[in-house]
Amino acid sequence: xxxxxxxxxxxxxxxxxxEIHAQVxxxxxxxxxxxxxxxxxxxxxxxxxxxxxxxxxxxxNKKCVEQAIRTGLGxxxxxxxxxxxxxxxxxxxxxxxxxxxxxxxxPIIGEGKIEIDxxxxxxKYIGITRLHLEQDAGKSIHDQHPSKSYVDLNRxxxxxxxxxxxxxxxxxxxxxxxxxxxxxxxxxxxxxxxNMDEGSMRADVNVSVRKxxxxxxxxxxxxxxxSVKAVVQAIEHEARRQVDLIESGKTIVQETRLWDPDxxxxxxxRSKEEAHDYRYFPDPDLLPLDIEQEWIDEIKATxxxxxDEKKHRFIEEFGLxxxxxxxxxxxxxxxxxxxxxxxGHDPKMAANWVINxxxxxxxxxxxxxxxxxxxxxxxxxxxxxxADDTISGKIAKDVFVEMYKSGKxxxxxxxxxxxxxxxxxxxxxxxxxxxxxxxxxxxxxxxGGKDKLFGFFVGQVMKKSQGKAxxxxxxxxxxxxxx
Ligand code: ADP
Ligand code: MG
Numbered sequence: 001x002x003x004x005x006x007x008x009x010x011x012x013x014x015x016x017x018x019e020i021h022a023q024v025x026x027x028x029x030x031x032x033x034x035x036x037x038x039x040x041x042x043x044x045x046x047x048x049x050x051x052x053x054x055x056x057x058x059x060x061n062k063k064c065v066e067q068a069i070r071t072g073l074g075x076x077x078x079x080x081x082x083x084x085x086x087x088x089x090x091x092x093x094x095x096x097x098x099x100x101x102x103x104x105x106x107p108i109i110g111e112g113k114i115e116i117d118x119x120x121x122x123x124k125y126i127g128i129t130r131l132h133l134e135q136d137a138g139k140s141i142h143d144q145h146p147s148k149s150y151v152d153l154n155r156x157x158x159x160x161x162x163x164x165x166x167x168x169x170x171x172x173x174x175x176x177x178x179x180x181x182x183x184x185x186x187x188x189x190x191x192x193x194x195n196m197d198e199g200s201m202r203a204d205v206n207v208s209v210r211k212x213x214x215x216x217x218x219x220x221x222x223x224x225x226x227s228v229k230a231v232v233q234a235i236e237h238e239a240r241r242q243v244d245l246i247e248s249g250k251t252i253v254q255e256t257r258l259w260d261p262d263x264x265x266x267x268x269x270r271s272k273e274e275a276h277d278y279r280y281f282p283d284p285d286l287l288p289l290d291i292e293q294e295w296i297d298e299i300k301a302t303x304x305x306x307x308d309e310k311k312h313r314f315i316e317e318f319g320l321x322x323x324x325x326x327x328x329x330x331x332x333x334x335x336x337x338x339x340x341x342x343x344g345h346d347p348k349m350a351a352n353w354v355i356n357x358x359x360x361x362x363x364x365x366x367x368x369x370x371x372x373x374x375x376x377x378x379x380x381x382x383x384x385x386x387a388d389d390t391i392s393g394k395i396a397k398d399v400f401v402e403m404y405k406s407g408k409x410x411x412x413x414x415x416x417x418x419x420x421x422x423x424x425x426x427x428x429x430x431x432x433x434x435x436x437x438x439x440x441x442x443x444x445x446x447x448g449g450k451d452k453l454f455g456f457f458v459g460q461v462m463k464k465s466q467g468k469a470x471x472x473x474x475x476x477x478x479x480x481x482x483x
Contacts, residue, residue, distance in 0.1 A: 003171020
């Protein structure tokens with residue numbers, strides 16, 4: 001659903017293209033053997049190469065290349081067998097080389113596409129323009145000393161994948177769906193952890209506006225937006241700013257802007273450099289990267305089932321609704337949990353239990369499914385007890401809460417607490433008779449046409465049985481006795 005901005009001169013369409021920087025999961029950096037792990041003391045992970053000591057030579061990390069190929073395959077994209085590392089020249093205090101090694105004309109991954117789910121239940125393809133490998137920069141720290149800045153080079157030289165989309169995204173909701181989908185795919189592939197709050201995934205958002213049917217307008221690039229919420233807000237504000245500007249007779253300048261979440265506005269950072277300002281040229285310290293088909297095939301053979309395939313399979317194999325399927329596949333461990341819990345049981349019932357009960361209580365306690373005190377097998381067993389009428393669905397909810405607290409198996413709790421469902425019709429009949437005898441007025445009213453009282457009788461019988469009477473048997477007997 002394309003987002004429309006209502007202006008004074010009519011409706012405007014919002015056009016967006018994204019550049020996502022994703023930090024590659026690898027033990028060491030793109031061109032050095034230093035650790036690429038997060039959280040070490042400042043400058044504890046800086047080799048001579050990362051510090052750009054004269055004469056140091058970069059050596060390409062095979063693992064990072066493999067991760068880029070994996071990602072390309074997961075994005076349904078072309079893997080380029082020949083690619084070239086290029087120097088992108090610019091000065092930055094946290095970039096000691098004075099240039100960033102990146103890829104320019106010949107990226108490792110070419111065109112691809114991914115499917116995103118829209119709020120109205122439909123789907124749409126977003127084109128991927130390219131993915132290239134590049135070095136991350138270090139971090140300047142300005143808040144530790146009144147007159148000095150410090151630099152931490154731990155991140156300097158870590159591998160990033162820059163994933164560039166086509167300008168196919170039409171509004172803030174689609175942008176959120178896109179970034180969520182990219183993150184989900186990278187996490188499935190285990191090529192990036194997708195943690196935006198730790199900076200391992202960040203987005204540059206290119207925004208322009210146009211009247212429907214017109215050519216694309218001039219874009220502004222909002223840099224380093226680091227949460228999905230911020231992406232949505234930045235787009236809303238930037239698109240509105242552009243419409244107001246154009247409608248007041250001014251023109252949009254192509255520039256880089258920053259999103260300020262406190263002031264809720266985008267702000268000009270610098271006018272956009274033309275690409276040639278960077279003086280890209282092939283890095284003379286590195287050979288072109290030539291990849292063999294055999295290796296690509298090997299990597300392809302190790303790809304997991306990806307989110308879209310999994311979703312379609314869950315819908316077909318288990319008869320789930322598209323909504324339930326998409327909740328269950330949102331994280332790989334969650335999908336695996338579901339499949340184990342559903343094994344040998346009613347899959348729709350299992351989906352309800354995972355989504356409503358388990359995710360509900362985990363959310364409440366700020367946990368994810370990996371820390372669930374109830375295992376998938378245990379949840380499956382609980383579902384089995386409902387299916388074979390050992391307990392009612394209602395009692396099962398109490399059993400579940402107890403399982404969550406104690407870690408005990410459902411069957412153990414049912415026995416310990418005597419929660420077994422009463423299906424013996426003789427016993428239930430006795431309770432029904434008692435309830436009828438105790439409530440002559442209500443019986444008369446019911447027989448006089450107050451049908452709604454039926455629920456009252458069911459409630460009374462259930463209460464007498466402490467919730468253990470089989471509800472179907474109760475209904476049947478009451479119907480018979482009340483005529
Ligand atoms: P640069 O190298 O300056 O960042 P690119 O050509 O690589 O420029 O494009 C960067 C991003 O801008 C891409 O994601 C692309 O889809 C997006 N983009 C290009 N034109 C527009 C436009 N008119 N409106 C919105 N996004 C755009
Ligand atoms: Mg760019």
